[in-house]
Amino acid sequence: MQYPYQDAGLTIRERVTDLLSRMSTQEKIGQVNQHLYGWETFEDSQSLTFTEKFKAHVEWGGGVGALYGLFRADPWSKVNFENGVRAQDSWRVDNKVQEYVMAHSR
Numbered sequence: 001m002q003y004p005y006q007d008a009g010l011t012i013r014e015r016v017t018d019l020l021s022r023m024s025t026q027e028k029i030g031q032v033n034q035h036l037y038g039w040e041t042f043e044d045s046q047s048l049t050f051t052e053k054f055k056a057h058v059e060w061g062g063g064v065g066a067l068y069g070l071f072r073a074d075p076w077s078k079v080n081f082e083n084g085v086r087a088q089d090s091w092r093v094d095n096k097v098q099e100y101v102m103a104h105s106r
Helices: 012-022 025-032 052-061 087-103
Strands: none
Touching: 025 052
16 A cells, blocks of 8 residues: 555645655654764674664664664764765675664664
């Protein structure tokens, strides 16, 4: 079954209106949420084990809005190119985050 928001034949306005009507207030809040830093999502960049903070964040917001700095490397995050996500692994990390959120939210 296809919902109206999935119908490419409808206008963007029609699709957005339909999707928003199906979302709870909490889901809408979760989509505009931007207070989780990407480097707080994993225990370490090698095992890519999710932190409890990330899991709680997904549960709270019914997903993830903006995930800032998932691949960031800078002094203030204490993430650098040695302990952060390697460039060649960024697609794996991105996919793993997406898979987790999809499995734990609508």
